Amino acid sequence: GPVLHRVTMAALAEELAPHGFVRIHRAHLVRLAAVTSVASEGSGDFAVTLASGQTLPGSRRYRVALVQLG
Numbered sequence: 001g002p003v004l005h006r007v008t009m010a011a012l013a014e015e016l017a018p019h020g021f022v023r024i025h026r027a028h029l030v031r032l033a034a035v036t037s038v039a040s041e042g043s044g045d046f047a048v049t050l051a052s053g054q055t056l057p058g059s060r061r062y063r064v065a066l067v068q069l070g
């Protein structure tokens with residue numbers, strides 16, 4: 001479930017990167033191992049589906065980080 005942590009998303013993303021997390025949106029970090037699929041949208045944005053079945057939006061701004069780690 002959600003975790004409350006008082007820190008900027010950029011700092012949290014940097015802290016969790018060595019543990020396999022990647023930022024996909026201004027409001028979302030995901031564990032790369034939990035990503036089951038990535039679906040592109042016409043605007044350059046994308047949707048990430050996790051092993052739990054949950055789908056999260058991804059922003060084209062963060063697509064490069066997702067591709068580099070995948």
